[in-house]
Amino acid sequence: MLAAVVAISAIGVGCLVGMMGTYLNLDRARDAFFARCQMTDFWVSLKQAPEAEVTRLGKLSGVSRLRERIVFPAMVSSAGEPKRGIDPDRPVGALVISMPDVRRAVLDDITLRQGSYFTDRRDNEAIISERFAAAHGLVPGSVIGLILGGQNRTVHVVGTAISAETTYLTPPGAVAPDPEIYGAVWIKRTYAEDVFDLHGACNSVVGSVTPGFKADPRPVMDTVADRLASYGVLSRTPIGEQLSAMTLDTEIGGLRTMGGVLPSIFLLVAALVLNVLMVRMSDQQRTVIGTLKAIGVPGRHIFAHFIAYGLVVGLLGGVLGCALGYVLAGGMTGMYRSFFNFPNLINHAHPALFTIGLLVSTGSAVLGTLYGVRRVRLLTAGEAMRPKPPESAGRIVLERWGAFWKRLGFGWQLVLRNVFRNRVRSAIGLVAAGSGSAIVFAALGMRSSLHHMVDFQFNNVVKSNYELVLHDPVEDSAIDEARRISGISDAEGRLELEGEASFGPARKQAVISGLAPGSVLTVPHDAGEQRLRIPSFGVLMPKRMSEQLGLRVGDRFVFRPSRGEQREHSVFVAGIADSAFGTQTMYTSLDFLSELVGQHNAVTSIQLRGTPDRQQRRAFFRRVRESSEVATFSDIGRQKEQLNEELIQKLGSVTYVMIGFAAVIFLGTILNGALMSLKDRRRELATFRVLGYQPREIGSMLFREIILVNMIGAALGLPLGVALLNGLSDQIANDLFRMMVHVPRINWVMSLMLAFVFTVLAYRVVYALIKRMNVLDALGVKE
């Protein structure tokens, strides 16, 4: 019984220390890394602006520092020897970023991991992201080919590095990093000016703000961007929407919330169970306490003894929990290390957290004890020395319905009497079973939602195999050309327009994607998985964006494109599309968008469906790698694979951990409740044995009690599980992806079945104890 309380308490503290420890590890590593790299507060991307103009803006109010640079996506024409199993012809992309020729601390700096910074031996030197280097077997001294400024160029790798802004660098259109096909390449500023023909100019401005604007750098960013408007501002990104910063914020925020919610559930159950245990213990010790009082032991000494007991239980649970939590934090921090490449993302021991864990655990144990023993303390020695008077017996509420009560049968009447008579114990059973099943339900729901999310996206919405984003818009006749490429069976063009959507005070960076009439390679769907018709007027808005902007079907919002004529358009919401990824992309017809921007017969990206022929596919890949028009290439199949590997498998293991924790709640509380019941009713059950009841018949009575309480509790916990799952989904949603809550019927059944299995497992222990029960001891009829 004590072991079960210690276990529940330990798991509660373990969750707290594990999750909060991971949170602190991640938070600390992020802050240190961001500070070291001088992560900026906003990013403004431009077509082309003079360097001198940007320098002048550095004096604007609210601006702390500004840096101008050159940033372009590029295809990698050759990149060393890929790891085994990777198609050597698979197109590889990179984000090319300029850095000062000579090492100096700058905003959005890099941290070298291998090799050196640029030397003055060559202009065409490059530093590449660490994971990209590892994925391609590249080391300082390697040579890679890049399509820069429309030409295939060779650059010499002098070092590998990591940077804050590329912490979560995803290939275009993907939601998870994939260093095998995408990486960051830093090149010398002068070299970048040469290859992109941007002498004395830049296309990216990054800035940090003065402390007063740290919480919301948007006003400063907007002032800077507005002053550069005449140079063609393409996008404005405050730190809250920057991919790496946003992903980290979501993860860290989620951890902080879960680090509060899950342990609270465990500690609540542990405190309740402990409370009942201490009440029971004090009842059992009643006569001993009475005798001690009678012989003159002061009440406070007796009281102190019990408190010490609660303290030991709490400390034991706390210490075990801290150890468990430390190990858990180690595992989770390791998992995050594979997502985020931080230099100091290691598992620290957090003394403050251990202290909180111990305080919470001992606090709840001592409080339970205090409540339990206060009754004994109030008794006089004489009263305490007498055994506790028998329970007051009476009829339970169900007996008022005579016909119903009689129909129940004697066995169930016994069961219900005991359930109703031990209200506190039964209520704790309900709370524990409810909490357990809520956790199981949320864990299973998370798993099925993640699977559904991937299936929805890749089976319903995105039906192409590849997507090419072009450096510049091309005529739609290019689609016919693409269809004729060997290895391609179908092609569709899209016109994409980046800009800002606003509705009242709410605003959001967004993309309107114009799809060809009858598009079959991009098929928006609604939440009910029904295909949506591409509107010829207005847009289909993703659900998350509609919620963020507060828009409904029929509303109008303002869209200001970031390229072309930057005048505001009033756009009609024709429908709401559900989307797991790309939650910033709205869909409309190509014609409507062309009309809106005044750019006819042009496309900015091409969706392709490939043929299964391997040779043809390799030929197509080679062609893409060498193309000067392709800015980015997405392999949809690879994205799906990557998602399954990275996201679902890793989060899937979290599911098992959660189910394991729920099992402990179930087993712990059922065992506690049943063991208490066995102790309380020892004499009664022994009498049953003497009367001729077989152990299985007695077991069946207890089993009915346990199963009744736990299955009702489990069923009541399911709505709580729905709330928990929705909370989780909200917590991990960001502009990159949103977990579409999807709960198939089987999850409801599975949650109840798992509750049943845990209950049966706990009952097996109880049954073994019934079989081992010593009737003579229990009845006190030993000579």
Add this chain to the structure above:
Amino acid sequence: MSSGVLMATFDIGRESKGISNDKSVAVRLAEVQKSYVCGEVETRVLQGVDLDIERGLVTVVLGPSGSGKTTLLNMIGGIDRPTRGQIFYGNRDISAMSDAQLTDFRRHEVGFVFQFYNLVPTLTSLENVRVATELVKDPMDPLEALRWVQMDDRAGYFPAQLSGGQQQRVSIARALGKKPTLLLCDEPTGALDAETGKAVLKTLIDLNKQLDTTVVIITHNESVARLGHRIARLGSGVIRSSGVNRKRVGVDEINW
């Protein structure tokens, strides 16, 4: 009454060993020994008991505290096993039975009456009887069993609402509800005052008389022993004497 006086009034004969062919014998104990081990200490409670309990009679096992009488009763009732020796119920060796068989034996043959009643506190009198009657195929009607012990008017009462004597009568009703062939009573009046105790004993004697149930009463009270058809005296784990009680008296004639 001294043991010498008792010896003089009893027919003492040596009990035969092994399976009883004598249909008048309900239970036969043959060289039954029992010892308990607690740590390194072995306590020998019974040291070779031979005893026949005759069918349809009231047998009283008399002995002081610690003489082994409760242990003896536990073994006759199949809730404990001898360390050595055999116990036969008719021609069935209950000392060789498995746990399940012993449970089955208790279920169909034995009724127990305890010193402290052992009623289920959360059940009414009627339900306490039902706990037992549910176990057998052809039980006595629970209310009828309560009527037998004159507790039918308290059928809906919970144990906490009854006096000690009333609780003991309910516990007798529970025992007889199964229509047992053997009723084992462990100090049934031990926790009761004389008047209440006599009422309980009267119930047991009536039960034996009217239902022909074999009754074994263990007691340390020599007055109670005078009610038995047979008396076995137990001391230090052995039967000191055993025989017919020629001076059997009625319940009204005893006092303590």
